[in-house]
Amino acid sequence: MVDFHDHDKVITDIAYLSRELYRNLVTLCDDIGPRWTGTPGEEEACRFLKRKLEEYGLEDVCAERFETLSxxxxxxxxxxxxxxxxxxxxxxxxxxxxxxxxxxxxxxxxxxxxxxxxxxxxxxxxxxxxxxxxxxxxxxxxxxxxxxxxxxxxxxxxxxxxxxxxxxxxxxxxxxxxxxxxxxxxxxxxxxxxxxxxxxxxxxxxxxxxxxxxxxxxxxxxxxxxxxxxxLKKVSSYNVMGDLKGGEHPEEKVIICAHYDGMFLSPAAIDNASGVCVLLGIAEALSRLKETFGEKTLKRTLRFIAFSAEELGLKGSLAYVEKHRDELRNVRLVINMDELAAGRLKGFRLQFPELVPFFQKLIDDMGLPLTSHLEPFIDTSGDQFPFTLNGVPIMLLWRWRYMGEYPTHQYTHTEADTLDKIELKDLPEYVATVARCALRVVNTPRERWPATHRPREEILKLLEKPVTPY
Ligand SMILES: [Zn+2]
CATH class of the missing domain: 3.50.30.30 (Glucose Oxidase; domain 1)
Structure with missing residues (x-):
């Protein structure tokens, strides 16, 4: 196993000391405010995210347009x-x-x-x-x-x-x-x-x-x-994305995503300025890492996507999957981040069982007090779902289900979903943990990566099973 100690230092430095994380939250929640699909707030957020990804040095940064109904x-x-x-x-x-x-x-x-x-x-x-x-x-x-x-x-x-x-x-x-x-x-x-x-x-x-x-x-x-x-009106909406290209197998990807649209009645701080600011933090940290250690630091491509129109029923991620269907077989893993202020980070939720021991070992090797779990049902409620439907392996962050939900999490989808509800000290931990994991996942050789894509019939069967009580 490669020793990532020096890499982790660079990541942790950015995660905990960059002033960008908090500044970006203030911009999204206070300066821009509600980011409902097809409103000036969404457009302003789209321009802001694109500018940030460019500033952090990502490649092929773009706002990919799709037509939808808001x-x-x-x-x-x-x-x-x-x-x-x-x-x-x-x-x-x-x-x-x-x-x-x-x-x-x-x-x-x-x-x-x-x-x-x-x-x-x-x-x-x-x-x-x-x-x-x-x-x-x-x-x-x-x-x-x-x-x-x-x-x-x-x-x-x-x-x-x-x-x-x-x-x-x-x-x-x-x-x-x-x-x-x-x-x-x-x-x-x-x-x-x-x-x-x-x-x-x-x-x-x-x-x-x-x-x-x-x-x-x-x-x-x-x-x-x-x-x-x-x-109901026809509108143009935009998924914002950018890459950190892999130095050895650029066609193989790991996608890190979070939706940036938010409910019309609030600044949508928990849901989901929290997730999209952590996404920016990870992009900043891993881009700096590549700059420091060279082109081969990331063997496979990391694609960062801020989806829009999630709150209207996953419209941004459905449009992305439709447009990029041919590339999906080369997507090794999708990490979706939503409502990161819901609770302390407790571990990872995985939808395919072979990934559970893989991530547990990865967590143990990093010395983190987290656990890796098999999700007992297919989660249809987030932007990972269109990928799941196409058989792509998914990783979600375990924060609140079953235990340890922050009382402030209850304010999502109300006008009180404001920046003060976010547990700020958690966010650097999210940035560091997900960035360190992503670094290891893109560098895992093919023969050691355990997950395989699933045929749609298998996913549909899993969907039919009743939700496990919790
Ligand atoms: Zn959300």
Whole structure:
């Protein structure tokens, strides 16, 4: 095994002492702010990231354009009949892909929105308004119920609209999230290209709880009206990328990626200025490394990609995979970084079992107190998924699932996802750890790299298996 000690020193030096990491975070979160697809914020962020990759000395830096549909919220209003005596305005935010509509009806509370809870209120739901929560894990069960599941059930039972209370946060905060994620057709996944059927808005926990009290006080007779205006527009969006070319096998690649778009209602600091600033930090560190030790320092190419349109349902990464399909068989590994302020770094999550001992050995050899795990299910929620579907090996960072989630992580997708929620001291550790790993992965000889690409049928089979309870 090559001794990387001197290399690690250069990486660690940049990771911990470069002032860029914090400066870049401030630029993305405070100076640029919301980076919703198809807005000036996204364009400004795209130019900024391109400039940074060039400044750090990456090659073939470009903003690769793709045409897509973005969704825009214009108005959201919830009114009660008779009016409720509440302090301040009744805030609401439409969920992504909610259509424009004006509906009214009786509010029917379905608890956590488990299928059984919907069935019990089946008769009442038709042409009325469903009230549920954004909590994904109902108590006393291991089943995960997503907002998309609840929404599908409400539509199936003929509801006129849906209100989701934000039970993740207190403090009169609404949230947003897509009500449809990907369109699946015959084993292939496509980006969402039309609005969903009925309007769906979020309200704060405080308002949701008040609605529940009013329902019981009035023997189930609380009426609400939802009025939303939203639009879908064709836009040009951009994935920003750059390479550190391999000195021996430049055609073979390791991809490090993070999405730079963010929710329309916040500076999207945790989700995902954190990930994209760590990506810039790794690019800076490894570029300096190559400069210091020469062309052959990285035997294979490292490609850095900042994806856009992730929050609209992986539209940037789907477009990339579509365009670069022929190169995918030469992608050794994809490392995707999302919400790095969710919890302390605890290890790596891998989707193919043969990589687990490989990365555990790599971690042990580096002397790091981390562990390598097999992901018990195929994660469809991030930009790695279009690569997984094409059989490419994936590595994700283990930060919060199962244990050790930071309380501030709950603010993602709300207006309170601001820079102060990021645990700044963690970020240099992310930069150093991922950069050191990437250095070792690109330099591992072919015969020692254990992972193989999987045929699509195998991935589809893994997807069918139910989510492992956690
Ligand atoms: Zn994200």
């Amino acid at each position: 969704w825009y919220p214009e108005k959201s209003k919830v009114e009660f009949k008779p009016e409720l005596n509440v302090v301040g305005e009744v805030k609401s935010v439409p969920l992504i892909y909610s259509p424009s509509a004006e509906v009214e009806g009786k509010v029917v509370y379905v608890g956590h929105g488990r299928p059984r809870e919907f069935e019990l209120k089946k008769e009442e739901i038709r042409e009325n308004i469903v009230l549920t929560t954004n909590k994904a894990f109902p108590p006393f069960t291991s089943v995960r119920v997503t907002i998309e599941d609840k929404y599908r059930k409400a539509v199936e039972l003929g509801a006129a609209g849906m209100i989701v209370m934000n039970e993740r946060n207190m403090g009169n905060l609404c949230f947003t999230s897509p009500i449809c994620w990907l369109r699946k057709d015959k084993g292939t996944y496509y980006p969402i290209e039309e609005n969903a059927e009925i309007p769906c808005v979020s309200v704060s926990k405080e308002l949701g709880e008040r609605m529940k009290r009013e329902i019981s006080k009035r023997s189930g007779e609380l009426k609400a009206a939802i009025s939303t205006k939203t639009s």
